[in-house]
């Protein structure tokens with residue numbers, strides 16, 4: 200059987216086993232770790248299937264796709280949508296309305312666009328760029344403090360911590376160690392911002408060892424993504 204032929208329930212269980220093992224090895228309670236199933240490019244029906252298996256946190260990275268999928272899936276009790284992709288300011292409010300957490304706050308203008316008064320504050324993570332390539336998304340570490348300070352002035356936002364994607368050309372463990380330092384920078388402004396969103400299919404165990412509280416796992420759970428234009 201190829202990986203994509205293994206039933207969804209088995210893939211999910213095997214990932215949860217690996218998370219539990221990594222947590223034990225790191226001396227951390229597995230309950231401190233939220234596993235987000237990244238369902239991008241897959242049909243809404245997959246979210247229903249995952250929900251039936253007990254998944255309550257799903258992740259998407261494209262605006263149009265998350266808006267369509269949320270509408271299609273409809274109200275499922277306790278299901279939380281996490282937005283993990285780059286976000287344009289003119290789409291910010293639409294996404295804010297349908298998701299529980301935005302992992303990709305990376306600039307002051309986006310903070311302002313997401314800062315809607317008169318509604319419950321939105322949980323956000325500040326995305327930090329761990330590479331030297333500005334195109335990879337996330338705020339550069341040297342601008343992190345200033346962005347956190349700016350977000351502190353946005354009553355409609357609740358900054359919970361940091362998010363990052365490991366660079367392609369570096370050991371993820373080393374990159375995630377840096378991220379733990381960036382998390383401390385944010386905690387100087389928001390003492391209770393304890394979340395660290397890091398770790399994907401290829402590196403989630405390293406992320407657990409480095410203190411990640413939120414893992415964003417796609418293909419290892421869902422199987423290969425369908426090609427989509």
Ligand SMILES: *Cc1c(COP(=O)(O)O)cnc(C)c1O
Pocket residue numbers: 237239260283284364398399400401415416417418419
């Ligand atoms: C697609 C995606 C993931 C999941 O990636 P996999 O390698 O399939 O686990 C995680 N984080 C972000 C930001 C993504 O875009």
